[in-house]
């Protein structure tokens with residue numbers, strides 16, 4: 001029986017209100033004891049955590065992995081085919097990090113899709129011990145078989161806990177509800193048609209009623225399709241200057257309003273994904289004060305960047321919803337502070353370099369975020385004194401755990417030993433070529449940042465260690 005002692009770190013556990021220097025003992029994959037220095041007895045292994053923060057592993061409600069394809073595009077019947085074989089270079093996480101890819105010019109390297117394994121490796125490198133995998137793959141994860149595939153592949157990767165999210169509607173087409181009960185039985189923790197909204201309000205309501213019956217949250221991508229149609233970047237002076245169709249902020253505001261109304265009507269726990277506008281924040285604030293069962297998340301790029309980043313048409317800054325105005329960013333920061341926005345989620349969206357090399361209007365939206373999230377949150381929230389460390393940790397751990405209704409997100413006795421060890425002072429430069437992710441579309445490349453994940457444990461096992 002292995003006893004692992006994390007000694008001398010600053011333990012921050014918002015769920016139990018703990019913030020103190022203490023030792024943490026892990027036994028049988030769970031938190032076994034917490035006590036003053038040297039009080040917990042002998043351990044088989046001791047990890048020196050002096051000068052480090054010891055926090056619950058982060059939980060990300062919003063991650064895109066690019067697996068399957070386990071159906072072929074022409075497969076009209078929903079048959080599970082053979083999974084794509086995984087060659088050593090297309091997915092298994094490299095212990096040495098991503099340096100192997102840095103050496104290869106993009107032109108020679110076929111772009112590799114983010115697999116469940118490479119995404120899980122990126123997650124633990126960023127301090128995330130649980131990630132929710134969104135179902136807008138091609139084809140989408142809308143069946144018990146597809147959900148089961150995720151559960152099996154995640155177990156094989158044996159890194160972060162990868163929790164599958166099932167589609168709300170069949171084929172993510174918005175016309176018929178998917179079989180939510182079957183997906184739930186197969187292991188889906190939430191439902192979402194992320195990537196787009198469910199335009200048909202009657203179908204949406206049916207989905208939410210069923211999710212409520214199953215006790216599972218709905219993760220809602222709020223965007224009115226008609227209002228958003230054709231938009232490429234945020235609607236405003238920059239879009240006009242670049243001659244690009246704008247995406248009106250109202251498309252989000254209107255859709256959040258509708259989702260909140262349906263949450264109130266159905267009793268479904270509705271979670272609003274990637275809030276990006278001041279208008280949506282206002283709607284959320286009103287809904288929450290009226291007691292509607294709604295929660296929300298913001299992504300690092302929406303807190304740290306404005307639409308101005310797109311002035312040179314660099315597609316790495318194209319994302320959905322788009323980067324917004326400074327006004328919107330300020331409103332989001334306030335909302336994260338006053339808990340109108342409960343959770344921080346990366347919306348990690350890997351894309352191949354060849355895809356992102358297209359023109360701004362044609363390139364797919366999305367940015368990777370798992371391995372840069374922590375220092376970006378620190379730079380935007382903690383260093384400007386908007387949040388203290390425990391408040392930041394709450395938004396990355398216990399708050400998302402509560403949205404999902406899962407155990408975890410805490411260091412309390414008996415909880416799974418999912419832990420991140422952070423050096424809060426480490427200075428480094430964000431270099432996507434060193435990432436575990438298979439993708440490189442990181443908008444924070446070259447940023448000089450502070451704060452680094454040094455070690456990550458899942459179920460008491462060390463699954464990541466920096467140097």
Ligand SMILES: [Zn+2]
Nearest residue numbers: 194195221273
């Ligand atoms: Zn989305």
